[in-house]
Amino acid sequence: MLELQHVRKAFGDVQVLRDISLSVNRGDVVTLLGASGSGKTTLLRCAGFLNRADAGTVVLDGESYDLQSASRNDVLRYRRQIGFVFQNFNLFGNKTALQNVTAGLIIPRKMDRSQAEKIGLQALEKVGMLDRKDYYPSKLSGGQQQRVAIARAIALNPKVIFFDEPTSALDPQLTGEVLNVMKQLADEGTTMIVVTHEMAFARQVATKVVLMQDGVVIEESDPKTFFENPADPRTAAFIRHAQWSAEEESQEARI
Amino acid sequence: MDERIVAELIDAFPKLIRPAFMMTIPLTALSFSIGLILALITALVQIAKIPVLRQLARFYIWIIRCTPMIVQLFVVYFGLPNVGIRLSSFPSAVLVFSVSVGAYCSETIRAAIESVPAGQLDAAYCTGFTFPQAMFRIIIPQACSMAFPPLSNSLIGLVKDTSLAYSVALVEVLATAQRIAARTYDYFWLYLEAAFVYLIICSVLTIIQRRAEKFLERRR
Numbered sequence: 219m220l221e222l223q224h225v226r227k228a229f230g231d232v233q234v235l236r237d238i239s240l241s242v243n244r245g246d247v248v249t250l251l252g253a254s255g256s257g258k259t260t261l262l263r264c265a266g267f268l269n270r271a272d273a274g275t276v277v278l279d280g281e282s283y284d285l286q287s288a289s290r291n292d293v294l295r296y297r298r299q300i301g302f303v304f305q306n307f308n309l310f311g312n313k314t315a316l317q318n319v320t321a322g323l324i325i326p327r328k329m330d331r332s333q334a335e336k337i338g339l340q341a342l343e344k345v346g347m348l349d350r351k352d353y354y355p356s357k358l359s360g361g362q363q364q365r366v367a368i369a370r371a372i373a374l375n376p377k378v379i380f381f382d383e384p385t386s387a388l389d390p391q392l393t394g395e396v397l398n399v400m401k402q403l404a405d406e407g408t409t410m411i412v413v414t415h416e417m418a419f420a421r422q423v424a425t426k427v428v429l430m431q432d433g434v435v436i437e438e439s440d441p442k443t444f445f446e447n448p449a450d451p452r453t454a455a456f457i458r459h460a461q462w463s464a465e466e467e468s469q470e471a472r473i
Numbered sequence: 474m475d476e477r478i479v480a481e482l483i484d485a486f487p488k489l490i491r492p493a494f495m496m497t498i499p500l501t502a503l504s505f506s507i508g509l510i511l512a513l514i515t516a517l518v519q520i521a522k523i524p525v526l527r528q529l530a531r532f533y534i535w536i537i538r539c540t541p542m543i544v545q546l547f548v549v550y551f552g553l554p555n556v557g558i559r560l561s562s563f564p565s566a567v568l569v570f571s572v573s574v575g576a577y578c579s580e581t582i583r584a585a586i587e588s589v590p591a592g593q594l595d596a597a598y599c600t601g602f603t604f605p606q607a608m609f610r611i612i613i614p615q616a617c618s619m620a621f622p623p624l625s626n627s628l629i630g631l632v633k634d635t636s637l638a639y640s641v642a643l644v645e646v647l648a649t650a651q652r653i654a655a656r657t658y659d660y661f662w663l664y665l666e667a668a669f670v671y672l673i674i675c676s677v678l679t680i681i682q683r684r685a686e687k688f689l690e691r692r693r
């Protein structure tokens with residue numbers, strides 16, 4: 219349903235993405251893993267046209283868009299079919315929780331307010347934020363802001379939602395509430411591409427796990443194979459390292 | 474201060490208030506409005522990095538900020554007739570003041586727009602917004618509350634700067650005080666009274682500014 223083909227991107231003379239291809243079926247939850255600086259954010263941003271790639275194509279429901287040279291109108295049409303959840307939420311500071319969720323329906327899609335609010339309230343209810351609907355973002359905790367940001371994405375009924383480390387900016391106590399919402403979306407069959415460092419999420423929720431290193435995909439498999447029987451020796455090393463850091467972290471938390 | 478002067482000042486007060494309402498305030502309001510539009514355009518041209526226009530904007534800001542306003546007034550009012558452009562006092566003043574507000578406030582507006590986290594623009598794009606929709610519905614409203622205090626400063630500054638138009642034969646508060654004083658020789662008292670008129674206008678603006686800031690504060 220969504221396919222990224224031969225994506226390349228360099229910043230100056232750093233070749234961040236060398237030749238990345240990735241395909242996502244309807245209902246898939248793809249988790250994208252990789253060390254810091256391996257280009258995960260860059261890939262998602264290119265897939266959302268927030269950065270222009272140097273080469274590559276994205277195909278959404280059979281329609282293909284050139285990641286380097288798609289026209290403004292094509293980009294707009296493509297973006298209106300996707301959702302994006304950012305590491306630092308990026309809620310609109312001048313709008314309440316509900317207005318954040320309805321803005322995408324009312325302003326670009328010209329839906330009338332009452333209908334948009336009905337959809338917005340449903341979305342907020344789904345993420346457990348109905349009781350905070352009239353709060354401005356500055357009055358919400360990080361976890362609450364992220365849940366509103368997720369509601370903002372799902373209210374638009376996108377074909378696929380990109381998540382870029384949705385819990386990395388959150389305290390460990392707040393991570394759970396966001397992951398639970400994402401798990402619920404996965405159970406409902408939402409198609410998602412999730413960049414994360416949460417191994418447990420990758421293991422339990424993903425239908426496919428992808429590991430990036432040095433600008434290429436080095437492993438792409440179902441979670442069971444990925445964690446128990448990876449094809450590439452670098453994958454096993456990555457998993458060991460991730461487990462080790464997780465233990466370090468939980469030890470630090472205990473101290 | 475004897476009774477004669479008191480009587481004279483009381484007599485002069487409405488004569489000074491009149492040009493304040495007929496000249497200073499309309500001149501300020503008109504120039505500031507045109508100036509803000511200029512400022513917004515100049516700021517957006519730079520933020521959207523539109524080639525040519527962007528350099529033009531930098532050039533315009535450079536010229537205006539680095540030359541004295543009274544010289545600009547002289548160039549427009551006394552100088553332009555030499556090249557066949559004849560503007561009377563009021564249009565000359567409006568031209569110079571709005572162009573000046575445009576240059577100074579564009580920097581204020583640009584800084585305010587840039588202070589809104591760039592991630593919100595990304596989020597707006599990914600919610601389906603076009604660039605103008607994102608700017609006018611998300612970014613600029615937040616930039617406005619950020620820019621409000623410095624813009625109020627510029628407005629109050631402009632009220633006082635309009636007195637410079639005295640030099641291009643505009644009959645405003647200062648010129649009126651000058652005329653009355655020329656008859657009675659009470660320059661000291663009449664200039665003080667003129668200052669008092671500016672003080673009133675600017676104080677009212679300051680009070681409005683405080684109220685508005687409180688209002689903006691609540692919506693965040």
Ligand SMILES: Nc1ncnc2c1ncn2[C@@H]1O[C@H](COP(=O)(O)OP(=O)(O)OP(=O)(O)O)[C@@H](O)[C@H]1O
Pocket residue numbers: 229230232234252253254255256257258259260261
């Ligand atoms: N706008 C930019 N300009 C220059 N270099 C950039 C830019 N954005 C990213 N990079 C570089 O590209 C590389 C990949 O960055 P990216 O943010 O995609 O990594 P990441 O996999 O998301 O890492 P993390 O797990 O830390 O978020 C890094 O070396 C980074 O320094």
Ligand SMILES: [Mg+2]
Pocket residue numbers: 258259260382383
């Ligand atoms: Mg990243």
